[in-house]
Amino acid sequence: MAPLQGPQAGREEPGASPRRFTWEEIGLRTGRGQPQQERWLVINRKVYDISQFYRRHPGGARVISSYAGQDATDPFEAFHIDKELVRKYMSSLLIGELELDQPSFEPAKNKLLVEDFRELNTTVERMGLLNSSHLFFFLLLLHIVLLEAAGWFVLWSFGTSPVPFLISAVLLTMSQSQAGFLQHDLGHLSVFSNTKWNHLFHEFVMSHLKGLSACWWSLHHSQHHAKPNCFHKDPDISMHPFLFTLGKTLSVELGLKKKKFMPYNYQHKYFFITMPLLVVPVFQLYSIYFIVQRKLWRELAWTLTYFIRFFFFFEPLLGVKGVLGLLLLLNVAESILFTWISQMNHIPMHIDYDSNMDWFSTQLQATCNVNQSLFNDWFTGHLNFQIEHHLFPRMPRHNYWKVAPLVKSLCAKHGIEYQSKPLLTGFADILRSLKDSGELWLDAYLHG
Template identity: 65%
Template sequence: MPPHSGPSIIISEPIPDFPQLFTWDEIAVRTGRGHGTSGKDRWLVIDRKVYDISKFCLVHPGGKRVISHYAGQDATDAFVAFHNDKALVKKYLKPLLIGELAPDQPTSEPGKNKLLVEDFRELRATVERMGLLQPKHFFFFLIFLHILVLDAASWLTVWYFGSSLVPFLVGLALFTTAQIQVSWFQHDLGHFSVFRETKWNRLLHIFLMGVVKGAPASWWNHLHNQHHAKPNCFCKDPDLNMHPFFFSLGKTLSVELGKKKKKFMPYNHQHKYFSFLAPLVLIPFFQLTVIHFTSKRKKWLELFLIVTFNIRICLMYTPLMGFQSTMVYYWLARYLESHWFVWVSQMNHIPMNIAYDKNDDWVSTQLQATCNVDQSWFNDWFTGHLNFQIEHHLFPTMPRHNYWKVAPLVESLCAKHGIEYKSKCLLTAFVDILRSLKDYGELWLEAYLHG
């Protein structure tokens, strides 16, 4: 089958006069997880070109794991989704090129939905022509300004009214809101959707995460890029790392745990303890992981900025309410923020398909793992526009203010191919988390008792 006749989606690399030709069977075994010499190879395909990433994955700017998750697979649409500046990455691709797919090999791997892939690539070309990947700087300036206002208001409330119960709680609410809105804004920067140039996104991301949030940007990128590459895929999506120590997620894995008689927690009650345990566990997990990550990888600048953040908080609040009350103020805010983050981040994923990587095409992989929450000005603000999770996962570098524009096009694509485009109200999305956890827990218990 000849290459697809749709629009060119990346900058083509030069092929030698007599390129080495490969079949999908040869590529599929180069995952880095096999036996023998070839079993340690990592190859992937981008626009019918075959690249050897065995060594490059160790220095990949996006991290070793995110690119390795596509070893042995077609990474064309993932590559396009993650990289806006194709000219920038061309220099990395050229020395990795080892050949191309043989003429008799299909453009997509056998078993893929060829028509869906082609239609999505047409949609991607339409998105680019419409300018939907171009950010509006004034929009993000207002986002940043309102974060600064919230942060300042939290301090001014305590400074002016004192640290009695009411101003303490009002200041706490303002500080918590500022911190979660920083989380949504740094998420934009991490996806390179605030500025057109990658370097400005990187620089502001490092500064904002360190000084305003107290976390390393590189740590967030390391984890979150993997999530986007293979959402809801066990062993590849780090957002599932709490499984199976605290929760049993997904139908397949719940049955598997039950049959293996694994019981780290009473999973049949996980829908009852999720609301308390999940936000609580994230706090020490994040704090310890941040220190370990920056120290192990020698991210000294980011570690310095984290220390600066903690000094800033102490200098701002300790003179007003004392060290002990400042610690209560800070850690209570972190717990409330963790609640906010957990419910918003999981409402689009836990109720969806959770399983091992099946090497589906990019569109199917994202749609199986995501759903939307209905649009409203409150939902957009409250979730940082992550209520448009489907569009965000299909186009991760798209500025969030354009999600609503592409949503009808994505919905039409789904309707054409008979794929359910799920969107629900915010409260239903929260309830569905608990409902799904209850179902998974019951499947685990049944397999545990009778499997």
């Protein structure tokens, strides 16, 4: 095995024979526990040194670092639109290739599954399932605008008494929730074939229609997709121990260490008054801080137009205090929807440290679906197809139902469970999972 060396020591010279590496060597370059903090990864058998580059990675340092020491071929294919352009920038990071006797991916035990998934990926591209319908997304945007207009119209036409106010709040909450799903599409580059257009419209929808930072969301959410339900790599999981303990591993660990940030054995009960009520209001405040800290002046301008537009339309009807109260109410209401919809696909699933599994297995063990129906598709922004979304994050949502049978077939071939459940069962499973984790923590806390 070659000794650890500085980031520049292994660079390939033009015209020279490529250096050869083993998975054992690559697995040591994770950026952790090393003097030089080297980070290497593999894409299509080529070895890249990202030790100096990872902090400049456009998708975020933590996203690319989560695959340091591992094969990143499938996430590379999943996240990037113009791969040839990206490869030009990658050429300066190339330091060699895998030894000829080394398998193309590690661990090699899933060789057939990985090969089958990559064949499925080719089939998906050949079928045009990564191509979006601009009419579909235009109609989505139109219905979002109409829902908001209807919310204003109800107050303007029928006054601000409790009934019309409640109807208006429901319409406005639906508008905000649906805008959240549309920005999610744009953030995943699944609306336009041009990355720049996705980013520009993402800013418009996220910042102007919702008052949040598109850049912050992209950096945060990409980490989740890279390693879902993996401690220290998925931010959706890593921040939970202060309020919740999730999964068997963390629950037992916290119990054995006598950690008690919260009475976790009651977390399935206090869940109702924590995350669902706090997520979006906290996001709103932190998002503004993030925009100012990063000096994202264009996003700041879009975000200001969100609040200006809201006050312009609703202040004459509700007054300043009424508008502030409505904003808070909408944030809390959307927070409830967002939390239940987003967590039903992940909290009940396997949660653990990263075990360097292949892309297909990583996504299937961390995600589940909710049964398809017209209402479920609309209400969840097609995130009832969470499995398909995680396997193909750039796929436009209107094509999930087309690829689902192919994914089910691949799961059946390799004996992998493909979970799909009713919507209410998905909600109930959040509480069941929290209860089970809380009991594991309590048992380890008291008897460990």
